[in-house]
Amino acid sequence: MANETTLTIVGNLTDDPELRYTPTGVALAKFTVASTPRMFDQASSQWKDGDALFMNCSAWRQLGENIAESLKRGSRVVVTGRLRLNRWETPEGEKRSAMQLDVEDIGASLKYAQAKVMKMARKSDVDAAGGDPWATTSGKTSAPQDDEPPF
Secondary structure, three states: OOOOOEEEEEEEEOOOOEEEEOOOOOEEEEEEEEEOOEEEEOOOOEEEEOOOEEEEEEEEHHHHHHHHHHOOOOOEEEEEEEEEEEEEEOOOOOEEEEEEEEEEEEEEOOOOOOOOOOOOOOHHHHHHOOOOOOOOOOOOOOOOOOOOOOO
16 A cells, blocks of 8 residues: 555564464464664774664465464564554553554575575466476476576
């Protein structure tokens, strides 16, 4: 939607992602990313931690399932999503609010780690290719040609 606040945050997962399913079977992964800025203190000539930001995040459907399967507590991630304000009222009548990030995309940070990426096959791709997600049905070879990029 237009005029939504998008945010990219780099930090570490504070716990393993929690995967739930709605009554209709839609996957939802919830997790928290902690991001702590580092600042150089010239008076002491040392790096110091600033105030940590803890951002609650939620990811739906296949993205949520992939997150729960791939990431764990301590994983350094780069998360992009839409910032949303949730408001509710407690049973005692107190009004509350909290910021949340609706995740659009997430990736493991490779600054301090290595990752092996595995492409997920879509059901329609597997059906069309007779069980082979890498096969093509357009008559083209699966290897890239000299004039075409490998992606």
